[in-house]
Amino acid sequence: MMETTVIIGAGASGLLCGCELAKQQANVIILEQSNKSGRKILASGNGRCNLSNTNLDMYFYNTDDKRIEKIINDFNVKDYFNQIGVLTRQVGTLLYPRSNQSLTIKNALMNNFDQVALIEECQALKIIKRKNGYLVKSTRGDYECDNVVIATGSPASLLSGKNNYDLVNDLGLKVTDLFPSLVQIKTKPAYPKLKGVRVKCQANLYNDNELVESQTGEVLFSEQGLSGICIMQLSRLLSKCHGNLEIGLDLLEEFSESEVNILLEERLKKYGNYYLEGIFNDKLAKVLVNVDNLKDIRFKIVGTYDYTKAQVMHGGVSLEEVDENLECTKYPGIYIAGEVLDVDGDCGGYNLHFAFASGYHIAKTILSKGK
Ligand SMILES: Cc1cc2nc3c(=O)[nH]c(=O)nc-3n(C[C@H](O)[C@H](O)[C@H](O)COP(=O)(O)OP(=O)(O)OC[C@H]3O[C@@H](n4cnc5c(N)ncnc54)[C@H](O)[C@@H]3O)c2cc1C
Structure with missing residues (x-):
């Protein structure tokens, strides 16, 4: 049968x-x-x-x-x-x-x-x-x-x-x-005002300041942290890391550090306060004015969203x-x-x-x- x-x-x-x-x-x-x-x-x-x-x-x-x-x-x-x-x-x-x-x-x-x-x-x-x-x-x-x-x-x-x-x-x-895996990450600082803003960049995961993994693609700002496909990919690795966890965003990944310094200096002279707005989303540019290193903006990981x-x-x-x-x-x-x-x-x-x-x-x- x-x-x-x-x-x-x-x-x-x-x-x-x-x-x-x-x-x-x-x-x-x-x-x-x-x-x-x-x-x-x-x-x-x-x-x-x-x-x-x-x-x-x-x-x-x-x-x-x-x-x-x-x-x-x-x-x-x-x-x-x-x-x-x-x-x-x-x-x-x-x-x-x-x-x-x-x-x-x-x-x-x-x-x-x-x-x-x-x-x-x-x-x-x-x-x-x-x-x-x-x-x-x-x-x-x-x-x-x-x-x-x-x-x-x-x-x-x-x-x-x-x-x-x-x-x-x-x-x-x-x-x-x-x-939970493939999930948004909660960070400090978080930028709730940037919720919904997307930026193409390189996202690096650090465990006690040591690079664990890099992902290049789109990062999406969320209410309490960061999202987007490359952040979700990094979230898969969190259960294996037990140190001080951070995400570093390189927002100008196509330029070397020295190129960035020259670029930003020239733009600051030429365009004044507007110097970041021709490069980034308008809301993001306003936040970035107060950021020191656009090639490594650090966010402390404080958790993930739940399952x-x-x-x-x-x-x-x-x-x-x-x-x-x-x-x-x-x-x-x-x-x-x-x-x-x-x-x-x-x-x-x-x-x-x-x-x-x-x-x-x-x-x-x-x-x-x-x-
Ligand atoms: C929003 C979202 C987007 C995704 N996008 C992608 C993607 O683009 N590509 C990709 O590869 N993966 C994606 N995934 C993951 C992928 O969908 C899942 O990994 C996959 O569907 C798992 O298949 P499964 O058959 O194991 O379980 P499921 O598809 O979850 O099916 C399990 C089924 O079992 C039923 N069930 C549970 N318990 C019982 C019970 N006791 N009796 C009877 N029925 C029961 C549930 O109701 C459910 O219908 C995504 C997931 C989500 C949530």
Whole structure:
């Protein structure tokens, strides 16, 4: 008899896993606690869904676990979505759906769902081991199955709820320490008056005055600190640094220090008080008049915004709990997919790539075992 798989969570990893199982006519039931599947897919990339990145080096992830590296590298997001009807476009190394719309991705995954029972507003409450297989208890009844895929995501942004680790905790699986990642940083000083102002610059993270990492791109001033993609990338490193943490902004990164001195001196003579306004955003220029070194404006890091403002969580189910197929070593037949695992990456498509790749890998494993 054909095996039945219950997937818990209709996000990126759960939907792709379900899509692949459904393509091979497997019996699949997906339980989704909210009234709308794929909410993070829809929100991703500002509604454009940055699906993946062509530069998949493990440097951009929190782990160099060889099993995870293989799963990431074995999956080609572009080919997969082409094959289910989605054309993609590449901007630099970033991959998007050609439609520029996240909805295209969610719909393409769900188009293959003829025989999948997708049950929304159905929260899985408990997974009970049976002699053969598992029983998943939910708010809408009990489901007997051979395999369970836990694809419950993380509480980052709250778009996927905040009970994401309840099932794995209940099973006694180890969950590593959790931190909000890809999140705005709170600083001192902060410039609430500059809220919404963007500046192209180099942002350097210092731990006890030692350079940890540099990112070049756009920084966005926020109410209590700094935001923008390069600040969010730096936020991923904070949990590893334990000294006095600072961000230094180089607002004139295209000029050397001596060039800056000459440039500013000349401009001051020529334009007087206006000397910074021809270079920077008007509001920013007014603040910068009181700043000594425009190539290294220091901000003390006093914290981050909490998980409700983060794009992902750093931490999750420990990789010690799973084998190379993401199957729990303590519970054969239970698989863990996507962000609920202790795998997270930079901005730029890395997190969706892992969610899709892990869902695909699990589907392939279940299908090969069922043969
Ligand atoms: C605003 C925002 C923008 C982002 N942009 C990008 C981007 O452009 N590129 C990128 O790579 N990444 C991006 N990310 C990160 C990316 O969206 C996530 O890492 C990815 O969606 C994780 O997929 P997942 O399948 O693991 O979990 P999710 O997509 O979060 O899905 C988990 C699902 O499980 C459901 N669930 C949880 N518990 C239960 C339960 N007990 N019973 C039933 N259902 C349950 C949740 O409701 C949810 O639908 C972004 C994240 C946010 C918040």
